[in-house]
Amino acid sequence: MxxxxxxxxxxxxxxxxxxxxxxxxxxxxxxxxxxxxxxxxxxxxxxxxxxxxxxxxxxxxxxxxxxxxxxxxxxxxxxxxxxxxxxxxxxSTSTQIENRAAGNFALRDINTSIEKLDDVYKIPFMMYFRGFKYHEIADRLEIPIGTVKNRIHIARKQLKEKLRTYRA
Missing domain, CATH: 1.10.1740.10 (RNA polymerase sigma factor, region 2, helix turn helix motif)
Incomplete structure (x- = not known):
């Protein structure tokens, strides 16, 4: 061409x-x-x-x-x-430096609150947090699945109350 x-x-x-x-x-x-x-x-x-x-x-x-x-x-x-x-x-990039102090305080408070939970609630909650399914938790702890769901719900509720200072 x-x-x-x-x-x-x-x-x-x-x-x-x-x-x-x-x-x-x-x-x-x-x-x-x-x-x-x-x-x-x-x-x-x-x-x-x-x-x-x-x-x-x-x-x-x-x-x-x-x-x-x-x-x-x-x-x-x-x-x-x-x-x-x-x-x-x-x-457009800003020269803002973040030292993560607030995140470290929050993480420490979360871990402390979890540790203060009663073992009855803490164990199922942590298992769920680590990726176990409800039926797996029920099988391992040898309790009904409804009890597992209830205990995780109560753990969340207690943590929400203890960590209310972090609400947005």
């Missing part, structure tokens, strides 16, 4: 590529940029296009891959586009 034929085919495809670009970007200006970038890549790599294959599919693939690459690049940078008149890229 000659360069002139290729350019003519590209110009005919812009009308079919534009809706796909809008679907990907959800914005007309970004869609125009994506379309332009796709056509530039296709033109610069025209020698890679095998004549007789589907040009439309080739262009759709270029557009999709360009969109994904641009999206991943933006996510990696951790930036967002400021839509004010000056259009600067602003770094």
């Amino acid at each position: 000659t360069t002139v034929d290729f350019n003519y085919s590209l110009s005919n495809m812009t009308k079919t590529l534009k809706p796909f670009a809008i679907k990907l970007t959800k914005d007309h200006d970004d869609a125009n940029d994506l379309l332009q970038e796709t056509l530039m890549k296709a033109y610069n790599n025209r020698e890679k296009f095998a004549e007789g294959t589907n040009l439309k599919a080739w262009l759709y693939t270029i557009m999709k891959n360009t969109f994904i690459t641009n999206y991943q690049r933006m996510v990696r940078r951790g930036t967002f586009i400021d839509t004010t008149d000056n259009l600067h890229f602003i770094n």
Whole structure:
């Protein structure tokens, strides 16, 4: 395919590529940029296009891959586009340091509250917490399944009461 034929085919495809670009970007200006970038890549790599294959599919693939690459690049940078008149890229990551002290206090209080539970309630509750099913707990403790459910319910209720300071 000659360069002139290729350019003519590209110009005919812009009308079919534009809706796909809008679907990907959800914005007309970004869609125009994506379309332009796709056509530039296709033109610069025209020698890679095998004549007789589907040009439309080739262009759709270029557009999709360009969109994904641009999206991943933006996510990696951790930036967002400021839509004010000056259009600067602003770094959106904050320099906030978390020392997890509050989480450590809460975890210690939770563990203390669990330890203070009566063994009758604590054992089924911890077994359930570790992933045992109700019927497995009932079998191991040799008690009815209804009793297992009741004891876990009571344990939750007591823990909820003891840990009410952590309610949101």
